[in-house]
Each structure stands twice: as structure tokens, then as C-alpha cells.
Amino acid sequence: MEITKKTIIIAVVSVIIVAVILSGVFYLLKNSKQIVSGSKNTNPLARLGVITSNTSPTPTSTAQNNSLPVTNNQTNQGSTNTKTYQGINFTFQYPQKWGILTCSDSQNLELDPYNSNDLRNYSCDRAIKPITIIVSNSALSCAGETVKIGNNTVIRSKTETANWLKNRWCINKNGLSFDVTNRVNGQGITGTGKDDFSSDIETIIKSL
Numbered sequence: 001m002e003i004t005k006k007t008i009i010i011a012v013v014s015v016i017i018v019a020v021i022l023s024g025v026f027y028l029l030k031n032s033k034q035i036v037s038g039s040k041n042t043n044p045l046a047r048l049g050v051i052t053s054n055t056s057p058t059p060t061s062t063a064q065n066n067s068l069p070v071t072n073n074q075t076n077q078g079s080t081n082t083k084t085y086q087g088i089n090f091t092f093q094y095p096q097k098w099g100i101l102t103c104s105d106s107q108n109l110e111l112d113p114y115n116s117n118d119l120r121n122y123s124c125d126r127a128i129k130p131i132t133i134i135v136s137n138s139a140l141s142c143a144g145e146t147v148k149i150g151n152n153t154v155i156r157s158k159t160e161t162a163n164w165l166k167n168r169w170c171i172n173k174n175g176l177s178f179d180v181t182n183r184v185n186g187q188g189i190t191g192t193g194k195d196d197f198s199s200d201i202e203t204i205i206k207s208l
Contacts, residue, residue: 082207085109087135090176093207095200101128107135111204113197127183127191131201134179142170142179150206163187167198169205180205 082093085100087107094100099112101119110129144157155170165184171177182201185192 092204094204109133130183130193132181136177138177139172140170140177140179149202152205152208154205
């Protein structure tokens with residue numbers, strides 16, 4: 001009888017020790033996943049609600065939740081030097097030699113100054129082109145200087161570090177908002193370009 005009691009006590013203690021060890025392992029695994037997830041979001045492009053190809057590897061960022069759905073957007077030939085993009089309740093003109101990338105479930109789009117090929121109906125995920133236009137029905141509140149570009153009142157700002165430059169223009173117009181960014185980096189990071197296209201972008205904004 002005494003041996004049975006000792007056996008039971010040893011078994012109970014063993015179960016408790018195993019449970020404590022398993023709890024510790026679970027806690028460590030959970031924390032390591034959070035650390036990995038946090039490190040992925042350090043990418044300066046991670047918060048952009050933009051577009052990527054369905055055939056590309058799945059990126060880690062998310063699209064803007066209040067983006068408008070796309071219906072019947074199209075690009076028409078404008079003058080000899082421009083093309084016209086027709087969205088829902090807005091149009092703009094952009095250089096003929098540029099390509100445009102549109103999103104399958106919003107009016108978000110990107111412009112590619114380096115390639116004239118158009119990419120249509122891609123899933124919103126992360127920036128793959130150097131110029132992004134996020135279209136929303138929620139008003140923007142941005143920091144920067146207020147300027148007049150054509151008939152549009154624009155909040156313009158510039159963020160610059162040793163190897164990174166982001167130009168941004170925020171426009172609220174006719175119940176829509178346009179968050180335009182041009183990201184410049186010479187290291188070939190996805191979603192950036194090696195050139196500053198501020199002048200071209202402000203010509204586009206003027207046509208909005």
C-alpha cells in the first residue's frame with residue numbers, strides 16, 4: 001500500500017513538471033512569432049494600400065480598408081504625349097510612356113515611369129511600382145504645406161533619410177481623397193524608383 005501511495009505522488013509530480021515545461025515552451029514559441037511578425041512590419045512600404053501581381057510571392061502588408069471598389073475603369077489615349085485614366089467620378093492624364101497598374105477590388109492604382117505596359121485587375125497587397133495613388137471616400141488629414149496645383153488644394157510633404165525619399169501629396173476633392181506617394185531609393189527596393197518624379201506627378205495632379 002505504501003508503494004502505491006509513493007507511485008501516485010511521483011506520477012502527480014511528474015505530470016505537474018511536464019505541464020510546466022510544456023507551458024514554458026508554448027509561451028516562448030508564441031513570443032517568437034510576435035517578434036518575427038513585428039520585424040516584417042518594419043518595411044517602410046508595409047502600410048501602403050496598393051497593388052501587386054497575383055503571380056507574385058505574397059507580400060506581408062495590407063490594403064487600405066476604406067478603398068472604393070473598381071467598376072469600369074479604363075485608359076484612353078489623350079494627346080500625343082499623354083493617356084487619360086477614367087476612374088469612378090474622376091479622371092487624370094499621365095505620360096504616354098508610363099504604365100498603369102490597377103487593383104481588382106478598389107480604385108487604388110500605381111504608375112510606372114519605367115515601363116509603358118499596363119497591368120489590370122491585380123490584388124491589393126503592397127507597392128511594386130514607385131508611384132502609388134490610394135483612392136478613398138474618407139477625407140485625408142495630412143501634415144505638410146498647403147499648395148495650389150491647378151484647381152486642386154494639395155497638402156504636400158517630403159520625408160528624407162540617408163538612402164530613402166518619399167514625396168507625398170494629399171488631395172480631398174468632390175467627396176474623394178487621393179493619397180499620392182513617390183518613393184525614391186537607389187538600391188532597387190521593390191516599390192521604389194531611382195528617380196524623383198515630383199514634377200511629373202504635379203502635372204498629373206493638375207489634370208485631376
